Amino acid sequence: MATITPSTAEIVRRSGAVPGADYLLEVEGVRKAFPGVLALDDVSFRLKRGHVHALMGENGAGKSTLMKIIAGVYTPDAGSFRLKGQEIRLTSPLDALRYGIAMIHQELNLMNFMTVAENIWIRREPLNAFGFVRHDEMRRRTLALFEQLDIPLDPESEIRDLSVANRQMVEIAKAVSYDSDVLIMDEPTSALTEREVGHLFKIIRTLKSQGKGIIYITHKMNELFEIADEVSVFRDGKFVGEHAAADVTRDDIIREMVGREITQMFPKEIVPIGETVLSVRDLSLAGKFHGVSFDLRKGEILGLAGLVGSGRSNVAETLFGVTPATAGTILVDGRELAVRNPGTAMTAGMAFLTEDRKETGCFLLLDIMANMQIALLRGGYATAGFVREREIQTLCLQQKARLRIRTPDLEEPIINLSGGNQQKVLIARWLMLRPKILILDEPTRGIDVGAKAEIHKLITELAGQGVAVLMISSELPEVLGMSDRILVMHEGRMTGIVDRKDANQVAIMDLASQ
Amino acid sequence: MATDISSASPPASAETPVAGRRRLPPELSILGVMIGMMLLFEALGWIFVGQSFIANPLRLKIMILQESEIGIIAVGVTQTIIMAGIDLSSGSVVGMTAMIAASLAQAADAPHAVYPGLTGLNPIFPVAAGLLCGLAVGVVNGWLIAYTKIPPFIATLGMMVSARGVADWYTNGQPIGNLTDSFADIGAGWWPVIIFLGVAFIFHIALRYTRYGKFTYAIGANPLAARVSGINVERHIVLVYMFAGLLSGLCGVVHTARAISGQAGVGMGFELDAIAAAVIGGTSLSGGVGRMTGTVIGAVILGILTSGFTFLNVDAHYQEIIKGGVIIAAVVADQYRQRRRKSV
Ligand SMILES: Nc1ncnc2c1ncn2[C@@H]1O[C@H](COP(=O)(O)OP(=O)(O)OP(=O)(O)O)[C@@H](O)[C@H]1O
Ligand SMILES: [Mg+2]
Numbered sequence: 001m002a003t004i005t006p007s008t009a010e011i012v013r014r015s016g017a018v019p020g021a022d023y024l025l026e027v028e029g030v031r032k033a034f035p036g037v038l039a040l041d042d043v044s045f046r047l048k049r050g051h052v053h054a055l056m057g058e059n060g061a062g063k064s065t066l067m068k069i070i071a072g073v074y075t076p077d078a079g080s081f082r083l084k085g086q087e088i089r090l091t092s093p094l095d096a097l098r099y100g101i102a103m104i105h106q107e108l109n110l111m112n113f114m115t116v117a118e119n120i121w122i123r124r125e126p127l128n129a130f131g132f133v134r135h136d137e138m139r140r141r142t143l144a145l146f147e148q149l150d151i152p153l154d155p156e157s158e159i160r161d162l163s164v165a166n167r168q169m170v171e172i173a174k175a176v177s178y179d180s181d182v183l184i185m186d187e188p189t190s191a192l193t194e195r196e197v198g199h200l201f202k203i204i205r206t207l208k209s210q211g212k213g214i215i216y217i218t219h220k221m222n223e224l225f226e227i228a229d230e231v232s233v234f235r236d237g238k239f240v241g242e243h244a245a246a247d248v249t250r251d252d253i254i255r256e257m258v259g260r261e262i263t264q265m266f267p268k269e270i271v272p273i274g275e276t277v278l279s280v281r282d283l284s285l286a287g288k289f290h291g292v293s294f295d296l297r298k299g300e301i302l303g304l305a306g307l308v309g310s311g312r313s314n315v316a317e318t319l320f321g322v323t324p325a326t327a328g329t330i331l332v333d334g335r336e337l338a339v340r341n342p343g344t345a346m347t348a349g350m351a352f353l354t355e356d357r358k359e360t361g362c363f364l365l366l367d368i369m370a371n372m373q374i375a376l377l378r379g380g381y382a383t384a385g386f387v388r389e390r391e392i393q394t395l396c397l398q399q400k401a402r403l404r405i406r407t408p409d410l411e412e413p414i415i416n417l418s419g420g421n422q423q424k425v426l427i428a429r430w431l432m433l434r435p436k437i438l439i440l441d442e443p444t445r446g447i448d449v450g451a452k453a454e455i456h457k458l459i460t461e462l463a464g465q466g467v468a469v470l471m472i473s474s475e476l477p478e479v480l481g482m483s484d485r486i487l488v489m490h491e492g493r494m495t496g497i498v499d500r501k502d503a504n505q506v507a508i509m510d511l512a513s514q
Numbered sequence: 515m516a517t518d519i520s521s522a523s524p525p526a527s528a529e530t531p532v533a534g535r536r537r538l539p540p541e542l543s544i545l546g547v548m549i550g551m552m553l554l555f556e557a558l559g560w561i562f563v564g565q566s567f568i569a570n571p572l573r574l575k576i577m578i579l580q581e582s583e584i585g586i587i588a589v590g591v592t593q594t595i596i597m598a599g600i601d602l603s604s605g606s607v608v609g610m611t612a613m614i615a616a617s618l619a620q621a622a623d624a625p626h627a628v629y630p631g632l633t634g635l636n637p638i639f640p641v642a643a644g645l646l647c648g649l650a651v652g653v654v655n656g657w658l659i660a661y662t663k664i665p666p667f668i669a670t671l672g673m674m675v676s677a678r679g680v681a682d683w684y685t686n687g688q689p690i691g692n693l694t695d696s697f698a699d700i701g702a703g704w705w706p707v708i709i710f711l712g713v714a715f716i717f718h719i720a721l722r723y724t725r726y727g728k729f730t731y732a733i734g735a736n737p738l739a740a741r742v743s744g745i746n747v748e749r750h751i752v753l754v755y756m757f758a759g760l761l762s763g764l765c766g767v768v769h770t771a772r773a774i775s776g777q778a779g780v781g782m783g784f785e786l787d788a789i790a791a792a793v794i795g796g797t798s799l800s801g802g803v804g805r806m807t808g809t810v811i812g813a814v815i816l817g818i819l820t821s822g823f824t825f826l827n828v829d830a831h832y833q834e835i836i837k838g839g840v841i842i843a844a845v846v847a848d849q850y851r852q853r854r855r856k857s858v
Contacts, residue, residue, distance in 0.1 A: 322742060346744040360742050363735035365802040374732050375743040377725050385724040429743070 023082075024049045024213040025070070025101075025182055030079030032065055034416065036408035039065040040076070041237045047182065047213040052204060054224050054245070055217045056257055057234035058448040059420025060406035063217050064106055066234075067184045070215075071103035072096035083182075102175045103184040106217075106419045106446065107358045108167050110159045117142040117155035120174045145177055149203055164191045164356050165308035165474075172200060176207070183207060184215045187419065189223060190445045191355070193308050193474040194509075201227050219420070219448050220475070221250045233257055258450040266481025267457045271464045273484065274298030276334070277349075278437050278468060280319070283328035288314040289492035292328070296437065296468045301459065303483030304472040306512050310489040312472045313355050316439050319470070320345045320352040322360075332437070346378065349436030353426055353443055355472070361426045362414050369410040372396045372429050379433075399428035402458075404451065419446040427455065431462075438462065441472045456482060476505055488512050540796055541807045547844060548815050555822035567825055574821075579772070581817030582710035583608075585810065586765040588788040589713050590652075590758030592809045593721070595792050597754050598734040598801025599659060599666035604762040604788055606677035607651050608781025611766030613681050615644035615697075616690035616776020624692035628685060637697040641767050648763015649756055651677060656755030660748035674785065681778040690776035701772030709768055711810075713761060718806035730754055734801030791816055794844045815844070 025047040032040040040062045047053050055063045068074045070081070072090035081088050083099055090096050096103075110119050117138045118125075126137040142155035151169050159167060168191050175183055189197045204214055204227055216228060224231060228245040233256040240256050276295045284290035289311035296302050304312045318325045321339040330337050332348045339345050342352070354360040363371050373381070373392045381388050396410055403424040407417055414422055423446050430438065443459070444452045459482065463469055473479045479486055486498045488511035495511040552568060559567040568574070587604040594601045620627045622634030632639075651673060658669040699705075721727035729750050732740040741747050765784070770776050793799065794815055795808030819840055823833040 320742070341746070342742055342744045343746055352742065354742055360736075360738045363732055363739055363802065365735045365798075366731060370728065370731065374728065374740070374745070377728055378744045382725045385720075385726060387723060387725055387728060389723070 022049075023047060024084060026082040027066075027070065028080045028082075030066065030069060031077045032062075032069060032074060033077055036412075039237050040069075043079075043234070043237070043239045045232060045239070046242075047215060048230070049213055050208050050211045051229040052208060052214045052216050052227050054228035054231040055215060055234065056219075056224065056231055056253055058257055059424070059446075059451060060418040061234040061257075061448075062237040063234055064186055064418060067103060067186055067215065067217065070096070070182075071101055071184055073103075097178055097180065100178075100181040101184070102178040102180040102182070104171050104175045104186060104188050106186040106190075108164070108171060108356075110167055110170060112160040113158060115156050115158055116153055116162075116170050119159055119170060120145070120155075120177055145173055149173055149176060150199065163309055163313075165193065165196055168192060169196065169199075172203065176203065180212070182213050182215070184217075186217045187219065187446055188216075189218060189220065191442065191474065193306075194476055195307055197223070219446065219452070221253070221449065222477075224253070225250075235259065254449055257448070265453060265456075266478070267453065267460055268482055269460050269464060270484075271299045271460075273300050274466060277332065278319075278470075279329075279331040279334075281329045281331070283315065283318060283325050283330065285314055285318050285323055286326040288323075289318075289489070290327070292489075292494050294487055294494075294497060296470060298466045298468055299463050300484045301463050301469040301471060301482055303479035303486040304470060304489070305476065305479050305486050305508050306489035308474070309491070310512065311492040312489055313441055314492075315489070316352065316441050316470065316472060317354075320350055320439060322352075343378065346375070346433070350439060351375070351430035351433050351435035351437070352439040353430050353441060355441040355445070357419075357422055357426055357445070362422055364415040365413060367411045368400075368405070368407060368414050368417070368425055369393065369396050371414045371425050372399065372410075372432065375429050376432050395432055396428070399432060403428055404454070420448055420451065423447055424451070431458075435467065437468045437470070439470045442474060443471060444473070444475075444478065476508060480505065480508070490514060539807075541805060541811060544794065544796060544808055544811050544815075544844075547847070548811055548818065551815060551818050551822070555818065555825065558822075558826055562826055565825075567822060573825065577817045577821035578814075579704075579706050580820070581813045582706040583765050583769050583772075584784055584787045584791060584816065585710040585813040586706075586713055586768065587762050587784055588791040588809050588813055589710075589717050589806065590761035591785070591788040592792040592795070592797050592804055592806060593717065593730060593754050594666065594758050595789070595797050595799060596721070596734045596801060596804040597730050597751065598737070599751070599755070600670060600789070600799075601655065601755065601758045601762075602667065602670040602785050603651065603655060603673035603677055604758065604765075605781040605784035605786075606674045606681065607648055607759060607762035608766040608769060608784055609681035609778055610651070610677045610684075611644040611647050611763040612770040612776045612780045613684040613690065613778055614647050615640040615767045616693060616770045617684070618643050619693045619697035619770070619776075620690065621692050621694045627692075628690060634694060637694065637700065640697055640770075641700070644767040644770075645760055645763045648766065649760040651762070652756040652759015653752060655759060656752035659755065660751035678778075678782075681780075684778065687778050689778075691774070693770070693774050693776075698771050698774045701768050701770070701774075706768050706772060709764070710813075713764070714806050714810050717757075721806055726750075726753070731802055734803075736802075787816055790841050794841060 023046045027045045030040050030043045043066060045066065057063050065074065069076045072093045072095050088099055120142055121138050125133045128134050139155050146153060151173055153166060153169065168188060172188060188200060192200065207214060218224060225245060230242060231245050231248065231253065232242045233240040233253060235257060274297055276297050278296040281293050283292045292315055294302065304315065306312050317323045319330065319339065321341045321344055324340050330339055337344065337348050373396065376392065377387060381392055400410065405421050405424045407421065414425060427443065444455055447455060459469060471482060480503055484500050486503050486508060488495050488498065488508055490512055495514055498507055555567040559565050591601050591604055617628035618632055618635055619637065619640035620633045624633055627633045655670055655673055658664055659666050721730065729745050732745060733747055733750060737747055766781065769780055791812035792804065792809045795812030797804030797808060819837050823836065
């Protein structure tokens with residue numbers, strides 16, 4: 001059978017004369033092996049026009065790999081692909097875009113030093129007769145796109161000045177701007193708060209009504225039932241089942257995903273709370289937040305809630321010395337501590353899991369072991385400068401088993417791990433330090449349901465051992481389920497601290513938007 | 515019906531069990547290139563000049579001695595590159611330290627000595643002076659890069675020009691001769707080679723097994739993440755450039771001792787050869803990747819090229835042209851292999 005070329009497909013697509021077919025996209029018998037890992041084994045998948053099809057599966061199940069194949073990033077070892085009934089064969093992401101398949105990747109792929117508009121229209125810049133970029137036209141198009149999507153961002157701002165959530169919105173706008181038939185979203189909400197998630201869902205519904213097909217990967221169950229029409233479940237690189245979202249329950253899906261029941265989502269235990277370890281008084285960072293004060297006690301989990309841009313991550317970064325405070329005091333164990341860099345914070349017993357694992361977390365070129373041990377090395381595990389490899393390896397292997405990191409061995413470059421497994425490596429990095437104060441910024445970002453419950457259990461256990469935990473999360477259920485108290489912020493101000501017993505969704509949202 | 519889109523060669527490792535994976539050291543392929551190149555010159559030698567390339571101990575000795583000097587610098591340059599930096603000043607620092615060391619190593623009977631009061635000194639003094647000057651330049655490089663945040667390329671480019679200026683100014687371009695025998699002994703016989711392999715070994719161990727090495731790779735791979743992991747990034751940058759400067763100084767001392775005279779123009783272009791050795795040896799200019807063993811092999815490959823062309827009586831101009839081409843080819847081949855290995 002003849003395959004159509006991307007350009008033909010594009011002409012047909014633009015003309016609006018869509019060949020009749022039940023399925024927008026049909027994928028059959030896909031196989032993909034990486035050295036040491038069979039990431040996909042005879043997988044099939046179908047996407048209907050005007051439907052949202054969710055993909056679920058544990059970390060490392062092969063979801064992103066399948067999507068990258070569909071978007072032309074990876075070449076599969078075997079498999080057939082039909083777009084609107086026509087055989088297609090993709091050789092590059094550009095090819096996929098021409099066929100009308102766009103993808104929002106799990107990790108952000110924006111150019112930090114370029115503006116929002118430049119990022120969105122890259123390779124498609126409007127040009128004048130001399131081949132120069134028409135910036136005014138580009139700005140106009142960006143504004144039109146943002147108006148359609150209701151995104152309140154300035155097209156001229158540089159990406160590096162935006163929060164992670166806003167960058168994610170730019171990625172979404174960029175993908176939509178291709179006007180493709182198939183839109184793949186790989187965990188688009190992992191960095192978004194409730195409000196932006198609602199916003200995204202509005203966008204998705206519009207796209208749906210235009211007859212586009214959306215593939216949606218998420219680890220958040222509630223999203224699944226809110227937005228998806230169908231759901232396909234993957235386990236260990238194999239397709240397990242496809243269901244209409246209306247016909248299944250949360251527990252059905254989890255059982256299929258992990259092969260066992262997960263009874264308790266937030267295994268919070270109330271542990272005795274000890275004396276204050278961290279006191280923060282009128283902490284400020286010019287231009288970001290001001291007047292933040294709170295106490296954090298032994299065994300306590302303090303949640304930090306607020307909308308995107310409320311300054312939650314800035315507070316964490318300032319506490320840890322990434323961006324030293326411009327005013328205010330930090331007391332650890334009652335003694336004032338001048339936190340000028342992360343080193344001082346770590347010496348005082350703090351650990352900090354950052355929000356953006358690609359930017360400030362992973363050493364992508366280095367292996368898993370190097371990534372895990374790096375924070376540990378500063379304070380020990382070296383004799384006369386020589387790293388005690390054996391001891392550290394034992395520790396790393398313990399963490400690998402404890403967090404169930406899926407990898408053939410510790411010498412694998414971390415870039416080859418799935419997103420969720422990368423996150424686990426970073427969590428391991430900080431747990432290995434045995435900190436007194438643990439600051440977690442979106443700890444379960446990109447982590448599957450099963451592993452999430454385990455990490456929650458781990459956090460609770462740590463609290464039980466007397467660790468003081470400060471946890472930022474955009475997932476309200478997580479904050480509500482895990483915290484003893486919740487500090488809420490709004491636009492760089494603290495709007496209140498709510499006790500566990502008084503906390504509920506409404507109370508928090510009220511404070512977060514006042 | 516279905517279009518088969520199996521790639522031409524499915525990865526052979528797909529079927530191998532997970533536990534049975536073995537990683538080959540990345541230097542193996544570059545070692546292969548080195549051996550292949552030697553054999554090629556051997557064959558060309560018999561064809562064009564009727565001689566063996568390899569079976570000529572004198573030629574090999576000259577070649578190895580020459581490359582040892584580049585190699586000593588390359589040990590430092592490799593580390594700056596792993597840290598996502600660069601050191602362009604190394605060649606000029608060789609010239610500068612050569613002059614300084616030579617001026618303190620003149621024999622008691624030297625006519626027109628630079629410092630007539632400081633002749634016939636114990637070689638400790640010129641060596642220490644050369645090393646300290648190199649180290650000081652390295653600290654300045656590192657400080658500029660770490661604290662003023664100017665790009666390493668610019669900082670060390672400026673230093674390259676300035677250090678050469680110091681070398682020329684020192685004696686108004688006059689060479690410094692009549693060095694003591696005890697100083698000249700440092701560059702005699704196999705000493706340059708031993709010193710080169712010695713520092714390469716030390717820093718190989720340092721990179722692989724010490725905290726210093728782990729931090730160097732981490733900063734090269736992601737400076738932001740390194741900072742958040744509690745590494746004092748600025749201090750480490752100064753440290754690495756300091757070692758690079760120290761090694762340039764060492765090269766200056768060794769070269770002066772071997773040549774038994776100090777010349778201001780010495781070391782011109784060494785920095786580029788050192789960078790080439792590192793890159794041929796698999797060090798990535800984008801940082802985070804590289805090994806000392808690769809750099810040693812890279813330096814040897816450069817040596818084989820130079821001495822092979824001389825052996826074949828290739829015109830000097832052609833030599834340069836071909837050498838440039840070979841450097842690029844080696845790097846392209848390496849990139850290609852790495853991409854295949856990543857199997858993406
Ligand atoms: N480039 C690569 N090289 C080697 N192995 C890889 C590569 N990409 C993915 N893998 C492996 O393939 C498997 C599937 O990974 P994939 O990223 O598709 O998982 P995922 O389902 O998206 O997980 P997550 O929910 O954590 O994002 C994992 O075991 C991963 O380690
Ligand atoms: Mg994924």
